[in-house]
Every structure is written in C-alpha cells, then in structure tokens.
Amino acid sequence: MQFRQAVQNGAGVMNFLVDENIPLAHEAFNVQGRVTVFSGRQPSIQDLAETEVLLVRSVTQVNQQLLQQASKLKFVGTATIGTEHVDMEALQQRGIGFASAPGANADSVGEYVLTALLALAEQQSWQLAGRRVAIVGAGNTGIATGKRLSALGMQVGYYDPPLQEQGKQAASYMTWAEVLQADVISLHVPLQNNGRYKTRHLLAHKELAQLGSSQVLINASRGAVINNQALLQRQQEKPLWLILDVWEGEPQILQPLLEKVAIATPHIAGYSLNGKVRATQMLYQACSRYFAWQQAAPDWQKLMPDLRAESWHCDSTLNQQQLAHWALENYPIWRDDRKMRERGVDAQGFDALRKEYPPRYELMSRHLECDRLSDDERERLQQLGFNL
Numbered sequence: 001m002q003f004r005q006a007v008q009n010g011a012g013v014m015n016f017l018v019d020e021n022i023p024l025a026h027e028a029f030n031v032q033g034r035v036t037v038f039s040g041r042q043p044s045i046q047d048l049a050e051t052e053v054l055l056v057r058s059v060t061q062v063n064q065q066l067l068q069q070a071s072k073l074k075f076v077g078t079a080t081i082g083t084e085h086v087d088m089e090a091l092q093q094r095g096i097g098f099a100s101a102p103g104a105n106a107d108s109v110g111e112y113v114l115t116a117l118l119a120l121a122e123q124q125s126w127q128l129a130g131r132r133v134a135i136v137g138a139g140n141t142g143i144a145t146g147k148r149l150s151a152l153g154m155q156v157g158y159y160d161p162p163l164q165e166q167g168k169q170a171a172s173y174m175t176w177a178e179v180l181q182a183d184v185i186s187l188h189v190p191l192q193n194n195g196r197y198k199t200r201h202l203l204a205h206k207e208l209a210q211l212g213s214s215q216v217l218i219n220a221s222r223g224a225v226i227n228n229q230a231l232l233q234r235q236q237e238k239p240l241w242l243i244l245d246v247w248e249g250e251p252q253i254l255q256p257l258l259e260k261v262a263i264a265t266p267h268i269a270g271y272s273l274n275g276k277v278r279a280t281q282m283l284y285q286a287c288s289r290y291f292a293w294q295q296a297a298p299d300w301q302k303l304m305p306d307l308r309a310e311s312w313h314c315d316s317t318l319n320q321q322q323l324a325h326w327a328l329e330n331y332p333i334w335r336d337d338r339k340m341r342e343r344g345v346d347a348q349g350f351d352a353l354r355k356e357y358p359p360r361y362e363l364m365s366r367h368l369e370c371d372r373l374s375d376d377e378r379e380r381l382q383q384l385g386f387n388l
C-alpha cells in the first residue's frame with residue numbers, strides 16, 4: 001500500500017536489498033521503493049542484480065566479488081559500527097555511496113560490559129568500587145563503557161594513542177604498561193590488520209603472559225584483537241577472568257576456549273533493540289541526504305515496539321547489589337552465556353543465536369522511580385544509563 005502510494009506520488013522507485021536483522025528497515029524504506037529482505041551471510045545473485053541500495057550487517061562481505069554481481073548499485077549502508085567487512089576503495093572506484101552507523105550501539109555495549117562485570121562481581125563477591133579499569137580505545141563504545149564503570153566508583157583510565165597523538169583529551173590517558181596492570185581491561189578498538197595502530201593480536205602471548213590471574217579481561221570489540229590460540233594456552237596454564245563477546249574466526253570459534261571463559265556471548269554486546277533501531281535511523285538519514293529525498297522521515301517512536309515493563313522503584317541505598325539486581329533483571333546475561341555454551345560451539349549455532357536474538361532493551365527504556373536521592377546519586381544513576 002505504502003509502496004503504491006510512493007509510486008503514485010512520483011517518488012523514485014528504488015530497489016532496496018536489506019539484511020533481515022535490520023529492524024524497521026522494511027517499514028522505513030518501503031515508502032521509497034521496493035524492499036527485498038535477505039537472510040544469511042550473502043545475498044543471492046538474482047537479488048543483487050536488481051539492487052540499487054544494499055543495507056547489510058557485519059556478516060556480509062561487501063567486496064569486489066559482490067560488487068561485480070550488483071551492476072545497478074548506488075549506495076551501501078552497514079547498520080554497524082565496525083566497517084572492516086566493506087571494501088571502501090572498491091566502492092569509491094565505482095562511485096557508490098556509503099554510510100555506517102557510528103555510535104549507534106555504543107550505549108548497548110556500555111551496558112553489556114556493565115552488566116557482565118556486575119554479574120561476575122556478584123557471583124565472586126567482589127567489590128568493584130576502587131578497582132582500576134583500563135579502557136583500550138576511547139571512542140564511542142569505550143567512552144560509553146568508561147562512563148558507566150566510573151559511576152560504579154571504579155578508577156577508569158583510557159589507552160588510545162591515535163587520539164592522544166592528535167592532542168584530543170580523554171578523561172585520563174594510561175600507558176600500555178599501566179593497561180596491563182589494571183584490575184579490569186576492556187577492549188574497544190576497531191580491527192586494524194596493519195599500520196602504525198595495528199590492533200590484530202594486540203594481545204598475544206607476550207602481553208597475556210604479563211597479566212596476573214586476578215585480572216579481568218573483556219573483549220566486546222572484534223575477536224582477533226586477542227590472539228585466541230595464545231589466550232587458550234594462557235587459560236590452560238594460569239587462567240584469567242575472561243568475558244568474551246567476540247571470537248577470532250567467528251562464526252567458527254575456538255571450541256576449547258569456550259570452557260575457559262567466565263562469561264561467553266555470541267557477539268551480541270551491541271544488540272539492544274534501541275541500538276539496532278538507532279542504526280536503521282542513521283542509515284535512513286544517510287540515504288535521505290544522498291538521494292535528496294523530499295518525504296518526511298518515518299515516525300520512529302511509533303514504529304518502535306513497545307516495552308511493556310513496569311517501572312522500578314528505588315527505596316533502598318544504591319549499593320552494588322541493588323544495581324546488579326536491576327542490570328540483570330533488565331538484561332539477563334547468564335541466559336546468553338548458557339545459550340552460547342549450548343549452541344554457540346559450531347558456526348551454525350553461533351549464527352542462529354545471533355539471528356534469533358530476543359529483543360533486549362536498554363536501561364533507559366524503563367523508568368526508575370526514586371523517593372529520595374541526593375544530587376550525586378541522581379547523577380550516578382544517570383551515568384549508569386537509568387531513566388529517572
């Protein structure tokens with residue numbers, strides 16, 4: 001119906017080909033043309049032949065081979081932060097427009113790390129306040145994480161030579177030696193295979209050997225930032241506390257490593273529904289600018305599925321246990337960990353867990369009602385992502 005209306009209104013009838021895991025894309029883009037949805041990692045040759053706008057996730061390799069099959073392609077969008085699956089040079093050579101979704105799921109990643117750390121701390125009876133955290137990569141996800149962990153009372157420092165060398169100020173920079181000594185190390189860098197700021201195997205045998213067994217290492221960036229063979233060897237000899245969302249060689253992970261991880265998930269740190277919808281919005285805006293669409297943007301608020309959850313009431317002191325309770329009620333991370341161990345061991349299971357991922361809402365989607373709060377407590381809760 002909307003499509004017919006678009007044709008009648010004289011809007012350009014464009015062919016969109018969209019990954020099925022980009023929520024609300026069909027609803028948003030079908031006003032502009034014909035939307036075909038594809039599933040799996042690579043779209044079919046038949047679909048590509050007619051496509052003018054291709055919207056993908058990180059699992060689709062947009063390379064020379066794909067481009068050869070898509071002679072009508074004008075624009076590629078990826079609903080992700082990471083872009084290493086897209087051959088930018090090839091797009092430029094063919095004059096194809098491009099957009100990604102920087103920052104779209106940064107809060108989701110921040111909440112993932114917050115929840116994972118609180119879950120582990122409750123399980124092991126650790127007090128997190130006062131412990132030192134090293135955030136490696138002070139970009140969108142790194143800052144979103146650091147903000148939350150400092151609101152827990154942790155001492156957060158950042159390691160980001162590219163930013164530091166440009167003279168950009170993060171709250172407090174650390175040296176690499178300080179990173180390796182922090183109680184918690186959380187990785188938030190893009191995967192870079194070469195160059196001065198190479199991040200592939202940023203942590204390999206040598207670096208892992210310098211860590212003590214009470215340290216927590218978190219990877220929610222890209223699997224290959226840690227050499228997984230070296231990590232497995234380290235875990236077999238003298239285990240660290242590991243929280244892994246991303247794995248080298250996804251979707252086929254190094255199976256024995258799974259048993260050596262404290263919390264394991266199938267690359268879903270950025271999978272809050274809020275984050276995914278924000279990415280769709282960003283791609284819509286990018287397309288709208290690129291093609292100079294005249295129609296008003298969709299009403300995202302109306303399209304977003306409603307979260308029918310009750311508000312939380314806060315009448316106790318804000319201690320770690322209470323915060324962990326809310327964080328885990330909102331995002332039951334142990335459920336993801338269990339499913340990962342049951343089904344994530346092979347490539348098919350890993351992909352299926354991601355494809356069938358249930359809607360997860362960010363903390364901001366719920367309301368926290370508090371009777372009495374000091375200004376400081378209010379600020380801390382807001383920094384943690386609560387909606388007061």
Ligand SMILES: NC(=O)c1ccc[n+]([C@@H]2O[C@H](COP(=O)([O-])OP(=O)(O)OC[C@H]3O[C@@H](n4cnc5c(N)ncnc54)[C@H](O)[C@@H]3O)[C@@H](O)[C@H]2O)c1
Pocket residue numbers: 081082083102103105106109136137138139140141142159160161162163188189190191192197198199220221222245246267268269270271
């Ligand atoms: N697990 C998930 O679901 C998930 C979700 C979002 C993003 N990611 C991954 O996390 C990466 C980071 O995301 P972001 O939004 O924070 O990106 P960003 O571009 O905002 O920030 C990345 C930061 O890393 C810094 N950096 C680059 N090379 C570095 C190096 N060698 N050492 C230290 N710092 C370095 C950059 O200067 C930049 O400040 C993405 O590229 C993506 O691969 C994963």
Ligand SMILES: O=C(O)[C@H](O)[C@H](O)COP(=O)(O)O
Pocket residue numbers: 021056057058059079080081082083105267268269270271354
């Ligand atoms: O780079 C990103 O934005 C994240 O890693 C994102 O969550 C990846 O999700 P995918 O595209 O693999 O579904």
